[in-house]
Amino acid sequence: MVQALVAGGTGTAGRQVVKEFLARGHSVRVLTRHGGAPGTEIVHFHGDLVTGDGLAEALEGVDVVVDTTDGKTRGTRAVLERGSENLLATADGAGVGRAVLLSIVNVDRSEFAYYQAKRKQELVYENAAIDTTIVRATQFHDFIPLVAKPASRVGVIPAFSKTSFQTIDTRDVATALVDAALAAEPSPDGPITIGGPEVRTARDLTTAWKKATGTHGVVVTVPLPGAMGKFLRDGSNLVPDNQFGTITFDRWLADTTRALA
Template sequence: MVQALVVGGTGVAGRQVVKEFLARGHSVRVLTRHGGAPGTDVEHFQGDLVTGVGLAEALDGVDVLVDTTDGKTRGTRSVLESGAKNLLATADGAGVRRAVLLSIVNVDLGGFAYYQAKRRQELVYENSPIDTWIVRATQFHEFIPMIAGPASRAGLIPAFTKTRFQTIDTRDVAHALVDVALSTESAPEDPITIGGPEVHTADDLIKKWKKASGSHGLVTKFPLPGALGKFLRDGSNLVPDNKFGTITFDQWLAESAR
């Protein structure tokens, strides 16, 4: 049995990674900034990646760690690079044999701040003395309501023109991350890339979400400006030759509705 630590284990992807480890009969710990509720099958450790407080305790006796941390806002972005440095340095000292990072498809091609921060996080992992694996995934199914939900309350739902998505279910992402964490092979030089089972236009996905959610907002087509818009229009968010997921957006919507 492996002792795993999931960093960011209460997040959208992290929760599924925890479930996947448990389903395979392994022991799991979760590292979060605020700790967690006792009385579950999972140990929760309170720690801060930026300051390093609590990391040694959480990593003591750990075999593998999976890092699902995020930092989309300017205020939380430091957790990606400096947090990774603290985490991996402590993990190396604790004798952790493998570290796995969840990242984003073609993150090295993105010219906007969040992707640049994620790429710096990747570089920390690539330069670590620990056996490290990087798994890059396409946008989660949750990405669509994250865009559409807040805007729909104002009466408009954005559907970016000339843009397609290959969304993936976080359960499929978790399956890939745990496969890597438990693999007996050595890490490859390049990141592992995984994408969802289908490619749809933004307009198609937004309309599917609107119907399933019962939203009354008006679907409005417009080009997304800036570096992110160019990244998406170029199709850099797609990996049609690396379809890994099996749970479609329609299936996820149906389950969410229930």
């Protein structure tokens, strides 16, 4: 049995990684800034990646680390680079065998500030003293309602123009991350790239979300400006030759709406 630590284990992807480790019969710790409720199978460790507080205790006796941390805002971005430096340095001192990072497909091809921060995080992993693997994934299925839902309250449901997505389920992402963490072979040179099972336009996905959720409003095609808009219109978010996920957007919608009901 492997002792795993999931950094960001209370987040969207991290929760699924925890479930996947448990489903395979392994022991899991969750590293969180805010602590967590005690459970019979999951041990929560309070720690701060930016300051390093609590990391030594959390990593003692750990075999593998999976890092699903995020820092989309300027105020939280330090967790990506500085946090990774602290995590990996402490992991090296604790004798951790491997660390796996969740990143984004083609993150090195965009001038978008968040993507540049993620790329700096990748570089920390690439230069780490311990064995590391980077898993780059396409946007999660959850990304579509993240864009569509807020504006739907006023009857407008935005869908980015001239844009397609290859969204992937976080359960499939978790499978890839745990596969990488438990692989018997040394980590590959370069990142592992995974995408969802299908490529669909933003309007198609948004319309499907509207129908499945019964949301009222008009789907309106809108341009996304800036570096992120260019990245998406160029199709840099797509990897049709690297389909890994098996859970389609429609199945995710059905699962999500059934759970809410």
